[in-house]
Amino acid sequence: MPLIVQKYGGTSVGDAERISDVARRVVETRKAGNDVVVVVSAMGQTTDDLIALATHVSSRPSGRELDMLLTAGERISMALLAMAIRDLGVEAASLTGSQAGILTDSAHGEAKITAIRGDRVRQYLDDGMVVIVAGFQGVDPESRDVTTLGRGGSDATAVAMAAALEADVCEIYTDVDGVFTADPRLVGTARKLDEVSYEDMLELAAAGAGVLMARSVEFARRFGIPVHVRSSFHDGQGTWIKEDAMEQTVITGVAHDTSEAKVTVHGVPDQPGIAAKLFGALAAEAIDVDMIVQNVSTAGHTDISFTVPVEHLEKAREAADRVAPELEANGVDVDPDIAKVSLVGAGMRNHPGVAADMFRVLSEHSINISMISTSAIRISCVIEAARCDEAVQALHDYYLPAEAAT
Secondary structure (H helix, E strand, O other): OOEEEEEEOOOOOOOHHHHHHHHHHHHHHHHOOOEEEEEEOOOOOHHHHHHHHHHHHOOOOOHHHHHHHHHHHHHHHHHHHHHHHHHOOOOEEEEOOOOOOEEEOOOOOOOOEEEEOOHHHHHHHHOOOEEEEEOOEEEOOOOOOEEEOOOOHHHHHHHHHHHHHOOOEEEEEEOOOOOEOOOOOOOOOOOEOOEEEHHHHHHHHHOOOOOOOHHHHHHHHHHOOOEEEEEOOOOOOOEEEEOOOOOOOOOOEEEEEOOEEEEEEEEEEOOOOHHHHHHHHHHHOOOOOOOEEEOOOEOOEEEEEEEEEHHHHHHHHHHHHHHHHHHOOOEEEEEOOEEEEEEEOHHHHHOOOHHHHHHHHHHHOOOOOOEEEEEOOEEEEEEEHHHHHHHHHHHHHHHOOHHHHO
């Protein structure tokens, strides 16, 4: 019997009516002759509400207790969905991440999945039941503490579970119709893509396209799991994420990210070992660094700028301030009001001049670039956050004009 893993995000299970709709879709899938494992997020804004509650009772909530709190959200939605499915005449059982055998490292708040022991899930499937698994969470086998996987962690749960169970497909149900050439909320002419390669999707996700978590795409590519991103509000086809898309266009999409901040360490000696000390201090605090730029040396000194997630900004500032005397730095500045705009497309490998055109388009709109980062199939620029929407629209109009779709 084919096995399908379905993941439903917070909007899809946002209230009792939507949970009932999801239950009907799951039952239809089961009655069509498939085994079904469902991964669910917390309802609506539950996770944000719990974080806000934690910050009201504690100025610095411990990672362990915050994870214990946040995992309650998925427990609520998984239990309610199991009840709704049972009322439709199909047996169902809900499992927490730890009950489902999702093992992680010990990094509270941003844990990585290390293994999945899906024996209990397989047993329930063998008994003819639909299995509902709480997304976003697992357990550290060493400490036996509950852990969470970070923003978008339910995507990673779903694809990792699909890989462990050797599922035929992983369906990611969300509040949009699929993957678009840009955020359709910003760009009215953005269009849905029928197919996207793992390679392009990984870059789009890392560049800020919020429809899929980057780690989930990594799992899918590593284990060859086809992923179908589709709407939970209708039955239409969405976007297939797979090894190779039918056609490699020059630019697949324009992504943006306003969730990062920039840190600059001024006037450090331009000599070996300085960068190692700085980024070693950040690594010791488990701070993810994205873009890094070292300015041209002047009189033997240089500035080093880098971007970090906004939620890590204070930790990054503190770490940079601590190591600044050792680096003989002149000071540390932070800028939380930045945005990253990116062009992604495997086709740009064979089309020189993409970067030059991108810089020209931004220049024509008087949008200044403060940092640049590239890969073989991505070009990213850091700009003022206030100009983000304009930049995305301008780049989409140039590279992916509406008339090109007709």
